[in-house]
Amino acid sequence: MADSETHATDNRVQRILPTIERLHADLASxxxxxxxxxxxxxxxxxxxxxxxxxxxxxxxxx
Structure with a gap:
C-alpha cells in the first residue's frame, strides 16, 4: 500500500474511532x-x- 493510501486509511479509521468507542460503551452499559x-x-x-x-x-x- 502506498504511503498516501495508508494515510487516507488511517484518517478514516481515526474519524470513526469515537463512534466505535461510544458504541462499545453503550453495549457495555x-x-x-x-x-x-x-x-x-x-x-x-x-x-x-x-x-x-x-x-x-x-x-x-x-
Whole structure:
C-alpha cells in the first residue's frame, strides 16, 4: 500500500474511532439495549437496502 493510501486509511479509521468507542460503551452499559429495545423485539426489519446486479443474463433461452 502506498504511503498516501495508508494515510487516507488511517484518517478514516481515526474519524470513526469515537463512534466505535461510544458504541462499545453503550453495549457495555446496556444503554444500547435500552434505547433500541424496539429493534431487539422485532423478528425482521426492512431498512430499504437493495442489491442490484447489472449484467448480461441468459433469460429466455432454452
Amino acid at each position: 446496556a444503554a444500547w439495549q435500552r434505547i433500541r429495545a424496539d429493534l431487539l423485539s422485532r423478528d425482521a426489519a426492512d431498512h430499504g437496502y437493495r442489491l442490484l446486479i447489472a449484467g448480461k443474463t441468459n433469460r429466455g433461452t432454452a
